Amino acid sequence: MPRYKTMNYDEPLLAAVDYVVDGPRTAAAVAAGRSRLTGMRFQTAGNVPQDVAADNITGVLHGLDGRPRLYNDALFGLAVEAQNDLPSLSDVADIDDLRTMLCLLYRQAPSTNGELAIDRGERVRIGLARVNNPLALCARLSQQILAAGMFDLYRNIELPVLAPVLAMTLVGLPVNRPVLLGIKESHETQMEIARRILQADAGSYFNPDDAVAVRRLLYNDLGLPCPLETRHGNQAVSKAALAQLLPLHPLVAHLQTYRDAKSAYDSAAGVLAAVDPATSIVRGNLDSLGTATGRFSCSDPPLQALDRRVRRAIEAAPGCVLMEADYSQMELRVLAHFSQDPALLHAFQHDIDLHVRTTSQVLGIAEADVDDQQRQLGKTLNFGIVYGQTAYGLADELAVPLAQAEALLAAHTAAYPGVTAWIAAVHQQAANTGEVRTLYGRRRYLPNIYSASPADAAEARRYAVNTIIQGTAADLMKMALIRLHNDLPDGVQMLLPVHDSVLLSVPTSLVEETRRIVTATMETLPDGFSVPLKVEVKSGKTWADCK
Numbered sequence: 001m002p003r004y005k006t007m008n009y010d011e012p013l014l015a016a017v018d019y020v021v022d023g024p025r026t027a028a029a030v031a032a033g034r035s036r037l038t039g040m041r042f043q044t045a046g047n048v049p050q051d052v053a054a055d056n057i058t059g060v061l062h063g064l065d066g067r068p069r070l071y072n073d074a075l076f077g078l079a080v081e082a083q084n085d086l087p088s089l090s091d092v093a094d095i096d097d098l099r100t101m102l103c104l105l106y107r108q109a110p111s112t113n114g115e116l117a118i119d120r121g122e123r124v125r126i127g128l129a130r131v132n133n134p135l136a137l138c139a140r141l142s143q144q145i146l147a148a149g150m151f152d153l154y155r156n157i158e159l160p161v162l163a164p165v166l167a168m169t170l171v172g173l174p175v176n177r178p179v180l181l182g183i184k185e186s187h188e189t190q191m192e193i194a195r196r197i198l199q200a201d202a203g204s205y206f207n208p209d210d211a212v213a214v215r216r217l218l219y220n221d222l223g224l225p226c227p228l229e230t231r232h233g234n235q236a237v238s239k240a241a242l243a244q245l246l247p248l249h250p251l252v253a254h255l256q257t258y259r260d261a262k263s264a265y266d267s268a269a270g271v272l273a274a275v276d277p278a279t280s281i282v283r284g285n286l287d288s289l290g291t292a293t294g295r296f297s298c299s300d301p302p303l304q305a306l307d308r309r310v311r312r313a314i315e316a317a318p319g320c321v322l323m324e325a326d327y328s329q330m331e332l333r334v335l336a337h338f339s340q341d342p343a344l345l346h347a348f349q350h351d352i353d354l355h356v357r358t359t360s361q362v363l364g365i366a367e368a369d370v371d372d373q374q375r376q377l378g379k380t381l382n383f384g385i386v387y388g389q390t391a392y393g394l395a396d397e398l399a400v401p402l403a404q405a406e407a408l409l410a411a412h413t414a415a416y417p418g419v420t421a422w423i424a425a426v427h428q429q430a431a432n433t434g435e436v437r438t439l440y441g442r443r444r445y446l447p448n449i450y451s452a453s454p455a456d457a458a459e460a461r462r463y464a465v466n467t468i469i470q471g472t473a474a475d476l477m478k479m480a481l482i483r484l485h486n487d488l489p490d491g492v493q494m495l496l497p498v499h500d501s502v503l504l505s506v507p508t509s510l511v512e513e514t515r516r517i518v519t520a521t522m523e524t525l526p527d528g529f530s531v532p533l534k535v536e537v538k539s540g541k542t543w544a545d546c547k
Helices: 027-031 054-063 074-083 098-106 120-129 134-147 151-158 162-171 177-202 211-221 239-248 250-274 330-339 342-349 354-363 372-386 391-398 402-415 417-433 454-487 508-523
Strands: 015-022 036-044 050-053 069-071 095-097 285-287 297-299 320-327 435-437 443-445 493-498 501-507 535-540
Touching: 015 074, 015 134, 027 074, 027 162, 027 285, 036 054, 036 134, 050 054, 069 074, 069 098, 069 134, 074 095, 074 162, 095 098, 098 120, 098 134, 098 151, 134 151, 151 454, 162 285, 162 454, 162 493, 177 211, 177 250, 211 250, 239 250, 239 391, 320 454, 320 508, 330 342, 330 372, 330 417, 330 454, 342 354, 342 417, 354 372, 354 402, 372 391, 372 402, 372 454, 391 402, 402 417, 417 435, 417 454, 435 454, 443 454, 454 493, 454 501, 454 508, 501 508, 508 535
Parallel strands: 015 069, 069 095
Antiparallel strands: 015 036, 036 050, 285 297, 320 501, 320 535, 435 443, 493 501
């Protein structure tokens, strides 16, 4: 059968398949055995959808004779097939996915009043639940994908990346439950001690999670001077504000302790609630289209955002190590590609430490004299451009006066004029079209670019720059995962993508070979990208050891 790579959705061989389960309709739930297959619904050209009992599914799929398949949710469908030993297609070139098409087209679509009235992901989910003629819907969406200029993105990135995502979902993350339980209990104790101290000093009921209550305690009850303000003019209770207040009153240290312990406790409790006690494996709901920029998301639990201490409980299986391969300064390399700023390009082409160079230029000191703390300033400024950081945000993060933050941003702008010019061009493009696109065609609508509210319009401009940079980085990461899925040695398993990195399980006998393959594969430049990529690879018994 010829490979199904065109957008000719009049193809009579295309068969729509959707599985019915008793339990959550997620690949993670299927992989963990929490969703039981109860039936199937399928449709072929010229016919209405038909329902099939669970016992007859294998026979019906064999009868489809390897036809190209259309899924309502391909990741879910492929997981059902893998876990139930159902006949499946070996090549993602032979599948189509309604969910992927709907997400690309409509997850960030504008509504008639110019506002995003409801969560678009929820709208996609509701829409899929109501599909009663999948082949007709596919024909319509396929033409819209073509017209929107996202065929290559859909066919060459979003569909192929489902293969490694499925593999990672089926494997899951290995957890040392006793270690995890110890982390949870120890930080719960720290929280309770800090809470009691804060409660006793406040003299009445006090909720340390309530920003208003914290503000009242610090600035009214204790009479501490306000070191920082929020952009709305409120007294800040942020981490940076507490750092400045720390020498002024011992209670501030207890507040910091509570917050720090709560972060670890919440993270550990979330994993414990989701881990399978029989296998000590935890699986999150990986979504390759879970964010507006195209980055992966992971929920229930959010494995990508685990507290650093909880990562000590993610432990390699016997005979293996964990390996993390992380793109170095990926988003800044994307910024260099788009802006073509000479200073950025020179730094990456000659493998110069960009953060040291930025600090040197902003502070007017020699690069050799930049210490680690000063380098952190350069890093904050560089990545602040990606996220549209304001002077208020920089002042808060660095715990410096607003005027000093404004001067630092001005110095950074002068150091990289090509970046400044590109950002201005992006703002103009967004204003002209109401949308922006990544290097590989991913689209994001920005209806608030036309808002009468200066704050909303400014936010849309920040989204415009961030989407192009972060979205292109997401595209590059997905292409790297696709290549890794094909290139890794037998026995090596990808476990989890985390923004610009990927976590793997590697047999100890294959560590060096895998390190070479991962580095070469991830540093391969895809078509259309011009700035060198660099990957840092670290390994250890636990995820925490990989840093």
